[in-house]
Amino acid sequence: MMEGLSRLAGGYSLQVFSLLYTQLRFLMAALVFAFPLRKKSRFPLRLLLFGIGWIGLLILSAVFRTHFTGVLPRLAVNILNLTLPLLMLEVCLAEDKLTVLNTWCAGVAAEEIASVTHELLQAALGLDSASVLTLFPSLPIDLQVLVFIAYHFLIDLLLYVLIGRRRVESGDRKSLIQLTILVVLSIVCISVLSTITYSFRTESLGLFITSRLYSFAFALLILLIRFGIISIGHARNEISMMEQVMQQERKQYEQNRENINLINMRCHDLKHQLANLAGRLTDEEVLSLQEAMSIYDNTIKTGNEVLDVVLYENQLSCRKENIQLSCLANGKSLSFMHTRHIYALFSNALRNAMEAVRQLDNPEQRIISIHVDDLEDQVEISVINYYQGEILSTDGGLETTKHDMNHHGFGTMSMRYITEQYGGHMGVDARNGIFRLYITLPKPKENAA
Secondary structure, three states, X not given: OHHHHHHHHHHHHHHHHHHHHHHHHHHHHHHHHOOOOOEOOOHHHHHHHHXXXXXXXXXXXXXXXXXXXXXXXXXXXXXXXXXXXHHHHHHHEOOOHHHHHHHHHHHHHXXXXXXXXXXXXXXXXXXXXXXXXXXXXXXXXXXXXXXXXXXXXXXXXXXXXXXXXXXXXXXXXXXXXXXXXXXXXXHHHHHHHHHHHHHOOOOOHHHHHHHHHHHHHHHHHHHHHHHHHHHHHHHHHHHHHHHHHHHHHHHHHHHHHHHHHHHHHHHHHHHHXXXXXXXXXXXXXXXXXXXXHHHHHOOOOOOOHHHHHHHHHHHHHHHHOOOEEEEXXXXXXXXXXXXXXXXXXXXXXXXXXXXXXXXXXXXXXXXXXXXXXXXXXXXXXXXXXXXXXXXXXXXXXXXXXXXXXXXXXXXXXXXXXHXXXXXXXXXXXXXXXXXXXXXXXXXXXXXXX
């Protein structure tokens, strides 16, 4: 097949095949990194139409390179080779322009790494990369082409899996702008470096290998920087989302505090009026009212209004589900914390503990204990409860191996984030059926004893 195409290309066959292999490699790398992105409607048709246009550009660039030699024509064709994948991504992807640019950047860097490693392997085997296509020159030319394409595809795929899989969040404009700057600089450097390098490929093998190693390092650095920027962007988005959730929880706290204050006022008034109603109500009705008002009498008071509200909310749920909730806490020691942080921290901790004890078969183990200890230079918080099943560590926290897949550690990320805001440490200890969440928070200097 390749011989037939060579005869068809005639005097331009050398440049046609050289550009074909080069451009195909960059297009293939771009498609690998574009895999998780949203495609436009009629994606196969768009890709086909681009392919038809690409063949036309390939022929024109081959004619141009055959009749014009030198550094500048080579640089112009190299720029075309690198920008073709960008045009393809723009035609086929339903993503914003910054995301397309950065996907293109990853593809270019990956392909440069694949190209350099292939050329270095050829040099190690004593093969001239300028005249030999693959590592196995004894194979038929058609099979050499397949091996050549397969090698580059596998390297691109490996780099995608290792450091290119995570995509840029479309809402993280700061990361996208940083990556766009990286795109421009990287493409300019790779284009110029590649043009200069190949001009002395046949003159000095040592210099050629050195320059290609530099290209390899530069392309790898591009991918690593891109990965780092994307990771930072994801972390920034997660923090923003957690802050939004905590702001919503603060609003919920304000509403619940008003409701609790109203209930306590009514209970207080009713308690003093109950003696006057004794003759008008039956004993059963009086007993029912007394039991209802016991909620007011048994409300846990810690010295911190926010913590009191959290405990009051969960106390009602615990009573309904026959869960014993005990608390020994010096709430005043939490005065240096923001309202939203206290509410989110203890709400998540209690929610996780209640989820765990609901699964217990033994009602005597449906117990949750909270401790807040005020030490000399730090505050220690612990939430202790029984659990059943095996506790496994996951990226998002802790997970119990139960068939219903309920998560014991739901909200762990939020609690860890809050802890780190105060320079503290959070850990867990799960053994012998007892789960303990412990948090240590250093006191601010002005609050330290």
